[in-house]
Amino acid sequence: MLFRTLLSLTLIFGGTVSHAAPNTARTEQVEGSLLTDHSTVQVGQQLRVALRQRIAPHWHTYWINPGDSGQATSIEWQLPAGATASEVEWPAPSRQALGPITNYGYSNEVLILSRLTVPATASKRFTVTAQVTWLVCKDICIPQTVTLGLDLPVAAVAVAGLDAPLLAAAEAHLPKPAPFPVRVTRTDKSLVLIWPQQQALMQAEFYAEAWGIVNHSAPQALTQQSGTARLELPIGEAPLVAGKALAGVLKIQDSGGEQAYRIQEVPQALAKPTPVEDTGLAAALALALAGGLVLNLMPCVFPVLSIKALSLMNQARDSAATTRRHGLAYTLGVLLSFAVLGLALLALRAAGGEIGWGLQFQSPLFVLGVAWLLFAVGLSLSGLLDVGASAAGLGSDLAGKPGYAGSFFTGVLASVVATPCTAPFMGAALAYALTQAAPVLLAVFLSLGLGLALPYLLLSLWPALQRWLPRPGAWMQTLKQALAFPMYAAAVWLVWVLAQQSGAGGVVLALSGMVALAFAAWLRSVMKPGLLGNGVALLIAAATLACAVALPAQTPSTQAVSNDSEPYTPERLAALRAEGKPVFVNLTAAWCISCLVNERVALSRPEVREAFARAGITYLKGDWTRQDARITALLSEYGRTGVPLYLFFPRGHEGPAAVLPQLLTPGIVIDALSAPAHKE
């Protein structure tokens, strides 16, 4: 403080010597000073200059857009020949409300920044004068004009001044370009800012740079959902001209403090209604049922099919009534699982979480659990683990008398392993359900479950349908053992998923757990029939599960970059589209088997790659294996809650992309690429 006072005195003194204006002037309400980051300048140098206003309590000065009334501070430079001054750089303003009138401005203290270029011809002293005009208001307003000056020695080497840190801090606080993509959509009454936002915001405010673009005093409604923030800006007296960019400052406040970002974005017309709005309840239920049916055929349900095939043949020997009851128990297991899933999603939604299909697979702990479960089922099918039907019923003993609990848990297992799949039709139904009230959401989920259970249920209800089933025999034991291998394969796949989520540590943990489970199973068979064996086995199994807690929490950065695709980022997509280049977007996840199958049978095929190359298409791949708000945002933009999603933006195309089906063939992809334009 003392130093600064001394400096000011020096400068004022220096000023009198060379007839420059003093660098500080005071009115009753405002003390205005010119501060520089150098006390000695050199020729050709860029000099940081700040106009500092120290404003009396309850008074304020104004931002570039002063809001409903008021006037922005202005600086008129008188510079020596060859010197230039930059545009003023404004710190983020605050709102000042006076009754129904809202102003944008500053109170207490503000540093308004500029840059001066010291001319190449400067010698001895660099002297500038600035006529500074501001309006300062409390309940009354006073326009004030002061003349401020700078008079700095010119030397061979510039010398930083005492105010340099102050100016550097002010510069650091200037609004920065937003580090995330911000979209602006437009409706009749408002502009809406949309950006990815993980952390909960306490406040968000947008300040338009030009008067009247937004209503200065209208509240701006902030909503946060699914990792996306939306800020609604009621339009003001001078609405944005179509095609012009919305420019201004977005100020957001979260637990980490306040940030200000510069926004410059041309609003898009309101996107066409998404399927979310198109789908009625009846349609959603029908779509969900169809989706559930198709789920039986999806690649990820293969392990489940094997279980079902086994139990069906098992029951073929029983009476029709028993078979029917098994079918019902299985259906009940499926429905109950889907009801639990629906309720869990409801609870999450109530707690404010992001919800979507298959996202439980984004939790490494869940993936680990399912991997061990499938491995254990495999062990049981291999005959190593004779878990009685009463224990869990998984892989119920073919020779014994299976309980209905076995069928019930088969249904549960089917539901569990079906979750990483999305079938065609399912996306729209779920997207609809997830935005609806609890009863509707549950109805859609139960309909989906019914679809999944239906083929098996029908077989069990109509003995006539069972006639095509082969007669039971010794071959069943062989088949049972053979079917263990799909389970192991599924477990391997999940370990691979886990590897992407938790790295090598997760893989070691998963595999060690499997060894422990196998050891426990072996121990149990060796030490049978004693209770001791059971106890020890149970103990090992329990210890294994407890180890899951040690699952590495940190997630390695494993955004797979293959040589033919680039990782998806909204910025990259926006940049490519701005250039008018054709873009293919593939939103996928390691745990999504349909995604992987589509990549294998269609997207990675040479003819498709060739078509991409021929059309100059950039292939962007978004990996949703772990939570990624930017991908969630793109999914929700197209009314989806889960992967896969395939989008094609034709060359020079504006507006929404063409959406490809969820089951791809090379033909479908190539046809989509050559389709003339996306129909609105």
Added chain:
Amino acid sequence: MMNERRSLIALAFSAVFATSAFANATVDAPAPTFSATTADGRTVDLASLRGKTVVLEWTNHDCPYVRKHYESGNIPAQQKDAAAKGIVWLQVISSAAGQQGYVDGATATALNSKRGAAPANILLDPSGQIGKAYGAQTTPHMYVITPDGKLAYKGGIDSIATADKSDIAKADPYVKLALADLAAGRKVAQASTRPYGCSIKYAN
């Protein structure tokens, strides 16, 4: 299993202000009607002025932006010009009692004669009711109403938002232009502009 979920659905309204009775007059829509007490104690009803073009000028004699246009003679000249053309120019004072610009009828009249101002009438609106019905924000804030009662113009007195008298000659005189458009039977070219000046000192 949802340990990674942390985003919240936050529904927050930032900066909620008391905007209850604050409306916005819309260009081309019927102008909000009012019945106001004048400085000489009479009552003026907007409806009674049908058939005439009406100018509303929100004012506050102590506001530097108002003083710019009175001390330069700009607004008094426009008032006289309007009167000569049969246009009804009404000053409106919406400053609340005790606030800057609040005056009683006698003072308001005296101020005008001292400043050479010649409005058709002075409307006293210390409750802010008329100001809020129009969404008036600044002094000056100008409105032009057509003979059939529709709002034809709202915004600033001119285009340069400073308190500097020397800027008047350089500015586009929006109100003059709007009145000229109306007189010529044209649509007002710039029907909504940015008002500038001091905030109106409404009652809280």
